[in-house]
Amino acid sequence: MITLHHLNNSRSQRILWLLEELGLEYNIEFYERDPKTILAPDSLKRVHPLGKSPIITDKQTSITLAESGAIIEYLIDTYGEQFKAPKEQHWNNVYWLHFAEGSLMPPMVMRLVFTKMKQSPMPFFIKPIARMLADKVLSMFIDPNNKRNLEYVESHLSQNKYFCGDQVTAADFQMSFPLEASVARGMIREDNYPHTYEYVKRFQARDAYKRGLEKGGEYDYA
Numbered sequence: 001m002i003t004l005h006h007l008n009n010s011r012s013q014r015i016l017w018l019l020e021e022l023g024l025e026y027n028i029e030f031y032e033r034d035p036k037t038i039l040a041p042d043s044l045k046r047v048h049p050l051g052k053s054p055i056i057t058d059k060q061t062s063i064t065l066a067e068s069g070a071i072i073e074y075l076i077d078t079y080g081e082q083f084k085a086p087k088e089q090h091w092n093n094v095y096w097l098h099f100a101e102g103s104l105m106p107p108m109v110m111r112l113v114f115t116k117m118k119q120s121p122m123p124f125f126i127k128p129i130a131r132m133l134a135d136k137v138l139s140m141f142i143d144p145n146n147k148r149n150l151e152y153v154e155s156h157l158s159q160n161k162y163f164c165g166d167q168v169t170a171a172d173f174q175m176s177f178p179l180e181a182s183v184a185r186g187m188i189r190e191d192n193y194p195h196t197y198e199y200v201k202r203f204q205a206r207d208a209y210k211r212g213l214e215k216g217g218e219y220d221y222a
Ligand SMILES: N[C@@H](CCC(=O)N[C@@H](CS)C(=O)NCC(=O)O)C(=O)O
Pocket: 007, 009, 010, 011, 012, 038, 039, 040, 041, 051, 052, 053, 054, 066, 067, 068, 069, 101
C-alpha cells in the first residue's frame, strides 16, 4: 500500500492528481502548515530528514521517496505504463520534468520572498531601504526571469495540448503546480498567456484531478 505524506497547500497536490489517474489504492497522512511560519510540522522529519512534502512510502517495494519529480518518475515507472512518454518524446518529457523545479520554480519562489519582505514589519527608517532593494532585485533579476520562462512555456503550449503532445506524461504532473499557482496569483491570465491559461483549465477539468482535489483538502491554487 502507498502512503502519501501530504501537506496542505503544497506541491503534494501533483502526486494526488497522479495517484488518482493511476487508480491506485493509497492512504493519505495529512500534515498542516504552521499558520504563522507556513512551515511544515516537525513530524514530517520523522518520515524523511528534510521534512518537506510530498513524500511517499510504498510497502510493496519498501521505498520512502521525497522530491515530487522523483516520486512522479517512480509511480509512472512502477505502476503507470499509460503515462510513459512515447519514444520520440522521451527527452522532451525529461526536459520539462526538470524545468519545473530547476528553472521555473526558483524565480517564482524568489518573487514570493521579496514581495513578502516588502510587507514584513520592520523599523520605519529601514522600510524605504528594504523596499528599494527588493524592488531593484525584482525588476532587474526576478521579474525578467519569470517573464522569459513563462513566454517560453506559452510558446510550447501554443503548439501542444499537453507538454509532450496529445498525451499526459510525467512532465504535466510536475508542471501543474507552478503553473496553477501562477494562475491563482494572477501572473498567468487569459489576456497575457492564453495557451498556458487554457492548459491549466484543461488539466484541472480532468476527473482524476478533481478527485485528488477533493481528497487533499485545503489547496489555494486550484
Ligand atoms: N523540490 C521539492 C520541494 C519540496 C518542498 O519545498 N515542499 C514544500 C511544500 S510546496 C514544503 O514542504 N514546505 C514546508 C517547509 O519547508 O517546511 C519537491 O519538488 O518536492
